[in-house]
Amino acid sequence: MQNFSVVIHAVLAVFLVIFTGGLLHRKGLLGHELERGMFKIILNVLTPCFIIDSIIGNEALRNPINIISAPLIGLFLCVVAAFVGLVFAPLAGAREQSSKRSFAYAVSIMNYGFIAVPLAQSIFGKETLGMLFVFNLGIEIALWTLGAILLSRQTVLHALRQINFSVIGAIVLAVCLNFAHAQEWMPTFILKAVHLLGAPANPLAILLIGAAFASSLESFSFRTGWRTMGGGILIRNFLLPILFIMIARYAPIEEDLRRVLILQGAMPAGLYTIVIIKHYHGDATTGLRVAIASTLIGLLTIPLILKWGMSWVFG
Numbered sequence: 657m658q659n660f661s662v663v664i665h666a667v668l669a670v671f672l673v674i675f676t677g678g679l680l681h682r683k684g685l686l687g688h689e690l691e692r693g694m695f696k697i698i699l700n701v702l703t704p705c706f707i708i709d710s711i712i713g714n715e716a717l718r719n720p721i722n723i724i725s726a727p728l729i730g731l732f733l734c735v736v737a738a739f740v741g742l743v744f745a746p747l748a749g750a751r752e753q754s755s756k757r758s759f760a761y762a763v764s765i766m767n768y769g770f771i772a773v774p775l776a777q778s779i780f781g782k783e784t785l786g787m788l789f790v791f792n793l794g795i796e797i798a799l800w801t802l803g804a805i806l807l808s809r810q811t812v813l814h815a816l817r818q819i820n821f822s823v824i825g826a827i828v829l830a831v832c833l834n835f836a837h838a839q840e841w842m843p844t845f846i847l848k849a850v851h852l853l854g855a856p857a858n859p860l861a862i863l864l865i866g867a868a869f870a871s872s873l874e875s876f877s878f879r880t881g882w883r884t885m886g887g888g889i890l891i892r893n894f895l896l897p898i899l900f901i902m903i904a905r906y907a908p909i910e911e912d913l914r915r916v917l918i919l920q921g922a923m924p925a926g927l928y929t930i931v932i933i934k935h936y937h938g939d940a941t942t943g944l945r946v947a948i949a950s951t952l953i954g955l956l957t958i959p960l961i962l963k964w965g966m967s968w969v970f971g
Contacts, residue, residue, distance in 0.1 A: 663959045666778040670771055670862060671955055677866020678873075686867045698861050704826030706854030707789050711830035712847075713839045714786035716912050723831060726787060726913055729903070730768075730794025730920075737896055738764035738802055748887025750942060757806045758939035759884065761932070762946035763891045764802055766923035768795045770865040771954075774858045779962070780915050786834075787912040791920065793827050799932065807936035868927055869951070872944055881945045888925060888946030893957045897921040901965040918965035924954035 680686040716722055741760030750759040766772070769792060776785045796819065804815030839847065900921025904914040925947045933943040 660959070660963050663779060663962050666775055667955070667959050667962075669778070670774050673859060673862040674866035674869060677863035678870030679866075680863065681867035681870040686863070688871075691864060691867055694860060694864060698857055698864065699820060700822045702853055702857035702860065704822055705850045706857040707823065707826040708830040708833065709847075709851045709854040710782055710789060711786040711827070712834050714783055714834055716783060716910050717786055717790060717831060717834050719910070722787070722910055722913065723790060725909060726791040726916070727794030727797070729907075729909075729913070729917070730791045731798050732794075733896075733900065733903075733920075734764050734795055734798035734802060736899065737891070738806060740891055740895065744887055744891055747883075749881070749883035750887075750939075752939070754807075755939040755942050758933050758942040759887070759946060761802055761806045761938070762925055762929050762943040763888055763896075763950075765795065765799055765926045765929050766892065766896075766920055767865075767926040767951070767954075768792050768920060768923060770861050770927075771958075772919055772923050774862060775958075775962075776916070776919055777858065780912075780919070784912045784915045784919075786830075787910070788916045788919070789827055790831065791913065791916045793824060795920075796824060799926075799928070803929075803932040803936055807933060807938040865927060869948070872927070872930065872948060876944060876948060881941070884942055884945045885949035888950050889953050892925045892946070892950045893953050893961075897957075897961045897965070901961075901969060904965065905969045914969055915966075918962060918969060921965065922954075922958045922961035924950035924958070927951070 677686065681691075711717055738760045741763040742756060745756040745759045748759055750756045772788060772792075773785065776788045797816070800819050801815045833842075898921075900917045904917035904921070909917075927947045930940055930943045930947055934940045
């Protein structure tokens with residue numbers, strides 16, 4: 657494990673950019689129209705380029721076992737997390753069926769991209785970052801399928817139709833190019849253009865999550881919902897990291913995938929789940945409480961979980 661101060665600084669840097677995004681939103685420099693436009697550019701152009709740039713040349717991702725196991729593990733862990741959320745929901749103050757299912761969904765999806773990606777890049781490097789994107793394929797599928805099943809009881813096929821395939825397509829394309837050793841025959845100017853387009857994806861995405869966080873806080877109150885927030889923190893910031901790290905230690909998987917599991921286990925609840933909960937007319941207040949509380953506590957728990965996980969798994 658790198659020096660603990662490196663991890664602390666990496667986490668603080670991400671949260672500082674999140675704070676900057678929130679400040680820009682409060683000052684009116686990141687309005688809703690601009691946010692929507694930036695989100696579309698990041699999702700459909702910058703992030704796909706960043707994914708391709710991160711995966712091409714990754715030796716571990718030329719192993720078909722890793723290509724199959726990484727997303728399956730990601731999907732499996734989200735399903736397990738949803739089940740844990742359903743079990744704990746009544747204890748977290750969620751009594752109505754809508755609240756129970758919204759709570760379970762909120763704790764099932766971690767912040768697998770906006771916070772995890774920059775931390776993987778700064779702490780572990782390109783090899784682990786590429787594995788992270790393939791792992792995230794399973795979470796991207798879980799994001800929509802679990803949302804449909806838990807919140808609206810729709811079919812998995814209906815949910816899959818709503819997935820944004822720009823990111824998934826980029827992962828599939830990047831894996832194929834990696835198998836074909838594209839870095840050896842693709843023109844350098846194309847690789848450089850992809851790199852240049854992918855480079856700003858992270859900082860801009862983190863600014864947007866800060867703006868979304870600030871926007872959510874405008875209608876949020878810490879005076880109520882303490883049981884919901886406490887339950888979300890207990891599951892997402894304490895119980896699930898143990899499960900992720902145990903799999904990282906004992907499962908027969910690649911070293912980079914072990915790092916990804918430790919990193920994703922440390923992640924707080926994802927903010928984008930609020931959008932999905934609203935989309936399916938669930939209890940958005942419950943989802944908001946889980947996401948905000950888990951993220952705020954994550955500033956403290958992320959470096960500690962990373963430190964413990966790396967020390968226990970790798971010694």
